[in-house]
Amino acid sequence: AQSVSQHNHHVILSEAASLELGCNYSYGGTVNLFWYVQYPGQHLQLLLKYFSGDPLVKGIKGFEAEFIKSKFSFNLRKPSVQWSDTAEYFCAHKLIFGAGTRLAVHP
Amino acid sequence: DGGITQSPKYLFRKEGQNVTLSCEQNLNHDAMYWYRQDPGQGLRLIYYSQIVNDFQKGDIAEGYSVSREKKESFPLTVTSAQKNPTAFYLCASSRDRGASGANVLTFGAGSRLTVL
Numbered sequence: 641a642q643s644v645s646q647h648n649h650h651v652i653l654s655e656a657a658s659l660e661l662g663c664n665y666s667y668g669g670t671v672n673l674f675w676y677v678q679y680p681g682q683h684l685q686l687l688l689k690y691f692s693g694d695p696l697v698k699g700i701k702g703f704e705a706e707f708i709k710s711k712f713s714f715n716l717r718k719p720s721v722q723w724s725d726t727a728e729y730f731c732a733h734k735l736i737f738g739a740g741t742r743l744a745v746h747p
Numbered sequence: 748d749g750g751i752t753q754s755p756k757y758l759f760r761k762e763g764q765n766v767t768l769s770c771e772q773n774l775n776h777d778a779m780y781w782y783r784q785d786p787g788q789g790l791r792l793i794y795y796s797q798i799v800n801d802f803q804k805g806d807i808a809e810g811y812s813v814s815r816e817k818k819e820s821f822p823l824t825v826t827s828a829q830k831n832p833t834a835f836y837l838c839a840s841s842r843d844r845g846a847s848g849a850n851v852l853t854f855g856a857g858s859r860l861t862v863l
Binding site for chain 2: 641644649674730734
């Protein structure tokens with residue numbers, strides 16, 4: 641069965657720190673990778689997606705993700721986090737979601 | 748204002764009772780989905796429907812049932828056969844109906860079901 645693994649369940653950072661959230665997926669034909677974000681009290685929303693082409697994908701709010709085919713990975717990055725980035729982040733491959741990573745950013 | 752409306756937001760149920768969660772979308776999306784969200788487990792797919800009068804089981808369909816009589820509506824029934832129904836339920840839709848998985852999902856606000 642297809643699966644998605646997120647390495648960190650809870651991450652705590654100070655503002656301006658760099659962020660990298662790990663995501664690995666099991667192979668399942670074509671690649672359809674997503675990062676979704678759930679801010680407190682809000683709906684889950686799309687952060688970015690990768691289907692093909694340039695493996696470095698830019699999303700909203702300064703986030704980016706890099707697809708590395710050889711590692712089956714799609715890690716999410718942001719150079720400098722803000723308090724407003726506090727949220728839960730979900731990696732997904734096709735319709736399969738990872739367990740999520742709760743990010744808390746302290747001022 | 749287009750979107751997905753889930754109701755009720757909170758629901759309490761006694762053991763042995765069936766309960767139906769509503770999901771309505773006005774986005775004119777073809778496909779609709781139900782996920783269950785539990786702490787530490789992420790989202791798990793219960794059922795999805797690519798077109799009216801058709802639906803497929805997801806990874807955890809046991810104890811659940813759905814119908815898709817109208818394009819905009821995809822209600823989920825949690826039956827008494829579901830052994831651990833207390834959870835947060837999310838409905839989603841996508842413009843494309845393809846089964847490839849290349850579908851960007853739009854989510855509702857969710858319904859929290861508690862079994863007493």
